[in-house]
Amino acid sequence: MGVLVIVGTDKGAFLLRSDTARAHWKIQGPLFKGWKVTTVARDDSGRYFVATASDVYGQALHVSEDLDNWRQIENGPAWAKDTERKLNQIWTLNLQTSRFYAGVDEAGLFGSEDRGESWSPIEGLNEHPTRDSWYPGAGGLCAHAVLTDAKNPKRIWCGISAVGVFRSDDGGLTWEIKNQGIPMVIEDKQHQDIGRCVHGLVADPDDANTIYRREHNGMFRTRDGGETWQRIENGLDSSFGFPIVIDRTSKTLYIIPLESDEYRIPIDGRFRVYRSGNGGDTWDPLSNGLPQENAYMGVLRDALAVDHLDPCGVYVGTTAGTVHVSNDAGDSWTQVSCILPRILSVSVYVQE
Amino acid sequence: MPQVTVQLPSILGRIIDESQAIPIEADSLGGALRALVDRHPALGVHLFDETGNLRQHVLCFHNQTNTRWLDSIEAPLAKGDTITILQAVSGG
Numbered sequence: 102m103g104v105l106v107i108v109g110t111d112k113g114a115f116l117l118r119s120d121t122a123r124a125h126w127k128i129q130g131p132l133f134k135g136w137k138v139t140t141v142a143r144d145d146s147g148r149y150f151v152a153t154a155s156d157v158y159g160q161a162l163h164v165s166e167d168l169d170n171w172r173q174i175e176n177g178p179a180w181a182k183d184t185e186r187k188l189n190q191i192w193t194l195n196l197q198t199s200r201f202y203a204g205v206d207e208a209g210l211f212g213s214e215d216r217g218e219s220w221s222p223i224e225g226l227n228e229h230p231t232r233d234s235w236y237p238g239a240g241g242l243c244a245h246a247v248l249t250d251a252k253n254p255k256r257i258w259c260g261i262s263a264v265g266v267f268r269s270d271d272g273g274l275t276w277e278i279k280n281q282g283i284p285m286v287i288e289d290k291q292h293q294d295i296g297r298c299v300h301g302l303v304a305d306p307d308d309a310n311t312i313y314r315r316e317h318n319g320m321f322r323t324r325d326g327g328e329t330w331q332r333i334e335n336g337l338d339s340s341f342g343f344p345i346v347i348d349r350t351s352k353t354l355y356i357i358p359l360e361s362d363e364y365r366i367p368i369d370g371r372f373r374v375y376r377s378g379n380g381g382d383t384w385d386p387l388s389n390g391l392p393q394e395n396a397y398m399g400v401l402r403d404a405l406a407v408d409h410l411d412p413c414g415v416y417v418g419t420t421a422g423t424v425h426v427s428n429d430a431g432d433s434w435t436q437v438s439c440i441l442p443r444i445l446s447v448s449v450y451v452q453e
Numbered sequence: 454m455p456q457v458t459v460q461l462p463s464i465l466g467r468i469i470d471e472s473q474a475i476p477i478e479a480d481s482l483g484g485a486l487r488a489l490v491d492r493h494p495a496l497g498v499h500l501f502d503e504t505g506n507l508r509q510h511v512l513c514f515h516n517q518t519n520t521r522w523l524d525s526i527e528a529p530l531a532k533g534d535t536i537t538i539l540q541a542v543s544g545g
Contacts, residue, residue: 135464157510157540158465158499173468173495182503 102453104408106426107149108418109138109446114151116168117437121451123414123428126437132171133163140403141448142194144201150217152191152203160190162203164217176219178203178211192245193403198254200272204244208235208261212273223273226259231278234289238263238298238317239362245402246302250309258302258312258327263287265297266314268327279327284318300342301402305380306349313354313381315345315402317362322381333381339368344405348413353378353430355407355415357400365399372396374417376431390434391425398423403446410451418444454478455532459489461496462540469493477536482515483526485536500538512539 106117106126113131132138136153139160143149149168154160162177180186186207195202201213203220210223226244235242246260255272258279265280280297287296298317305311310326313333319340321330334340339358346355354377360368367373371393373386398421408414412430419425422441427434459475466473471493479485490497502508513520514537515528 134467155464155499157508159502159508161468161495161498175494177498179498180503182505185503187503 102451104410104414105450105452106406106416106424107141107151107446107448107450108424108441108444109141109151109403109448110418110422110442110444111137112442114138114141115439115441117424117439121410123408123410123426124435126426128437128439132168137190137445139190140193140446142196143448143450144196144216146216148216150194150196152194154190160188162191162217174217174220178205178209178220178222180207180209180222189241190243192243193247195247195249197251198249200254202247202249202257202259204247204259204261206241206243206245208237208242208244208264210244210247210259210273225269225274226267226276229267229276231264231289231292231295234292234295235261235264236287236289236296238286240402246299248302248304248309248312252309256309256326258304260299260302260314262300263298263317264295266299266302266327279323280330281328282330283314283316283321286317301345303345303347303354305352306347307352311380313345313347315342315356317341320356320381333377334384335382336377336384336386337375338386341365342400343402344400346405346407346415348407348430349409350411351378351413351430352380353413354381355405355431356384357405357417359399366397370395370397372398372419372425374415374427374431374434387427387431387434389432390427390436392436401445404444406447406449408449408451414449416447416449418447420444454480454484455530455534457485457530457532457534457536459485460535460537462538464540465496465499465538468495468499479530481527481529482513482520482523482536485530486513486526510541512541513537514539 108115113134115130162174189206193204209227211220248258250256267276301315314321342358375384398419404418415427417425424437
C-alpha cells in the first residue's frame with residue numbers, strides 16, 4: 102500500500118509517492134507541463150480526472166486509468182454560445198455520487214451521468230433568478246465547492262464566490278440560497294440574501310447536514326443543512342483563510358488562517374495550520390516543523406488535503422511552491438524536498 | 454486540394470500526442486483549421502473561444518501573414534503553405 106499526492110501547479114502537475122509511513126517522497130513530473138492544473142479528483146473506479154487551464158489556450162478536462170495515458174474529454178463542461186459566458190477553468194470536481202459535478206468559472210455547475218464523458222449545465226442553478234446580481238470575488242466569479250449527500254443524492258450544495266451557498270433538494274432542478282447568519286460582503290439592492298463570499302465547504306462524513314464553511318468574514322458551521330450558520334472561531338487568531346478539510350476517520354478539521362483579506366499572508370511570518378478535534382468548537386495551532394520565521398506564503402482553497410489513514414496524513418501546498426506534510430495528524434511536519442511553481446491544488450490517494 | 458502544414462506549439466502538440474507539424478489537405482485557411490479540429494477534436498477548445506473565433510491570445514500565421522489582418526479566414530491556400538499557431542505576446 103502506498104500514498105500518492107498529486108500537486109497541481111501553475112505549470113503542471115507533480116506526483117509525490119511514498120509508502121504509508123509517509124516519511125520519504127519520490128517526485129515525478131510535471132504532467133501537463135505548462136498548463137495550470139486547477140483541480141484533480143479520482144472516482145470510485147480509480148479513474149483520475151485532471152482539470153487544466155491556460156490564459157492562452159483555455160481549459161480542458163483529462164482522464165486516465167493509470168496516470169500514464171491521458172485522454173482529453175471532448176464533451177467537457179462548456180457554456181453555450183448564446184449565454185455570452187466564458188468557461189475559464191474548472192474549480193472543483195465532485196465524483197461521489199452517480200452523477201458527477203463540476204463547478205466552474207465563469208460561475209456555474211455542470212453534471213455528468215456517464216462517468217465524465219459528457220457534461221450538461223445544471224440549469225436550475227446556472228440560470229438562478231439572482232444570476233444577474235452575481236458578482237465576482239478576487240478569484241473570479243467561480244463555483245468552487247460542491248457537496249453531496251450520500252444518503253440522499255437529490256440534495257446538493259454549491260458554493261459560489263462572491264454569491265454564497267445554494268442548496269437543491271430535488272436533484273438540481275431548483276436551488277435555495279442558504280446564507281442566513283453570514284455577513285454580506287457585496288450588497289445588491291434587489292437580492293439582500295446573496296453577496297456572500299464563501300471560500301470553502303466541507304461536510305461531516307456521517308451527517309451531510311453538518312457543514313463547515315470558510316467564509317470571507319469568518320469560520321462558520323451549520324447543523325441543519327445550511328438553514329442557519331453560527332460562528333466557530335474559538336482559538337483562531339484570524340478568521341480569514343481559504344482551504345478547509347476534514348479527516349473522515351477522526352472527523353478532525355484542518356484550516357490555514359491568513360492575516361485578513363487585505364494582506365492574505367501568515368500572521369507575523371509564522372506559517373501555522375489550525376486543527377479542531379471537536380467539530381470546530383475550539384481550534385489549536387500546529388507549528389512543529391512548519392516555518393515559523395519569515396514565512397509569507399499563502400495557501401489557495403484547493404491546496405490542502407488529508408489521506409484519511411490512521412493517523413491522518415495532512416498535506417499543504419503553498420503559493421511559494423513548497424509542500425509540507427504531516428504523517429501524524431498534524432502534530433509534526435516536514436517539508437518535501439522540492440520547490441514547485443505556485444501550487445493551486447493538492448489531492449491525495451491511498452493506493453493498494 | 455493542396456497539402457499544407459499546420460505547425461503547432463509544443464504545448465498543444467502534447468495534447469494530441471502527435472508531431473507539432475501536421476499535414477492537412479484544404480482549399481482555404483478556414484478549411485485547414487476546420488480539418489485540423491475534425492482530425493483532432495481536442496484542439497477545438499484550445500484554439501477557439503465560445504464565440505467560435507480564435508482565442509484572444511492565439512496567433513495564427515498563414516506563411517508570414519498574421520491572419521488577423523486578413524479580410525477573411527477563407528483565404529485560399531497553395532501547395533506547401535504553412536499555417537503556424539503561436540502564443541501571442543499579449544498572453545503574458
